Amino acid sequence: MHYKDYYATLDVPRDASLDQIKKAYRKLARQTHPDMSKATDAEARFKEAAEAYATLKDPEKRAAYDALGHPKAGEEFAPPPQWRHEHAADAASFDDLDLADLLAALGRGHHRGGARGPVATPGHDYENTVQLSLEDAHRGTTLSLDLKEAGGTRTLEVTIPPGTREGQKLRLRGKGGKGRHGGPDGDIYLHITLAPHPVFRADHHDLYFDLALAPWEATLGAEIEVPTLDGPVVLTVPAGTRSGRKLRLRGRGLAQGKAANGDLYALVHIDVAPKPSEAERALYQELSRISHFNPRAPKETP
Incomplete structure (x- = not known):
């Protein structure tokens, strides 16, 4: 059996009053509750605090615990011989009990030789x-x-x-x-x-999807119907939108309880027709003749 220093767990002195113990437990419980803390050891610390409080708040269990002396935390120890003598009915099971179970069993005996019930055991998680x-x-x-x-x-x-x-x-x-x-x-x-989604990718409560634009939509701007988890909405594409730009739709991401929904982001890329018609080719050729735009020219510093 390993010794657990319940006073150290609650960070109170060994002569702490019941009020001090209650106050220390409530503070620690708020800090370590799994629903409040993101720490990986929060749940284990919460259970340790609850175990310590369950013993120290009960006068009989605390007296039985104090009778153990003050071994080092985690140190192997056995109950004192007088415990085995006074609680002979439980002696055979001492070696198989956790410290908390042992104290619970001994705490139910109000006098030497008194009847004690079986140890209360929590159900499996x-x-x-x-x-x-x-x-x-x-x-x-x-x-x-x-x-x-x-x-x-x-x-x-x-x-x-x-x-x-x-x-x-x-x-x-x-x-x-x-x-x-x-x-x-x-x-x-x-x-x-x-599960993977055919359209959206989730990052916490924000969602992302790829938005393909035709060259004229990106250049001139457009009103485009895009999907959301709550149905299609219209997205305004500003004129001069470049490939790689993120367009945000506020509040169209995943719900997050009582807080505002996450956002939806459209990741823009410019697409072209793989086989343009003769008329389209002619228009592109005219555009290339009159346009002075060079996408590979050094960008001006804002």
């Missing part, structure tokens, strides 16, 4: 990867999720909120494995991926 279309990520959807458990397969209806993005992790509280002996049910973590 499950992780799954879900692939969404851009349309479903944008508008939200409902999925059927099959979970394989010891008793068979369980089907769960999962609501995916609008604005879900690539790489996001959704937490379904209490939808995991069942807890034992009063322990809390586990959670389900859904890792979101987005």
Whole structure:
């Protein structure tokens, strides 16, 4: 069994009052909650803080914990001999318990020889990867999720909120494995991926697509109907638009919950007819005769 320094976890002195412990836990919980923090170790730190608080807020569990002395954090240790004597009913299972489970078991004994129930064990957490279309990520959807458990397969209806993005992790509280002996049910973590789209490419909540323009559209400007996830809209192409320019449509990207939608970007490239007609060739030849434009000339510094 490894020793965990609960006081160090909450950053409080060993003689801290209950109010100090509560205040320290609330501050740490806000900083490390997986829904609030993007740190990779946020979830682990959040659970460590909850474990420490569950022990130190309970007078009996805290007294049992303090009776261990003060080994170094992470150090291997065994409960003192008097613990095994006083809690003989639990002694056989000491070596298989985590520190938190041991304290929970001992905390239920109000007097020597008193009856104690089995250790409360939280249910298993499950992780799954879900692939969404851009349309479903944008508008939200409902999925059927099959979970394989010891008793068979369980089907769960999962609501995916609008604005879900690539790489996001959704937490379904209490939808995991069942807890034992009063322990809390586990959670389900859904890792979101987005399926490739035939038109759009996603970057967080912004979308990009390629827009081909004819030479005269780029030169003279044009009003062009372009696709969005909510249906076609008209894009104004300014006169003199060059290849490689990005034209932005504000708020036409992916939804992002209560915040404003992302933007949609059209990436311009100029295309030409592969087999121009005789009339078209004649017009291009006339244009080449009268035009003084040289695309390879050095660009003037603004």
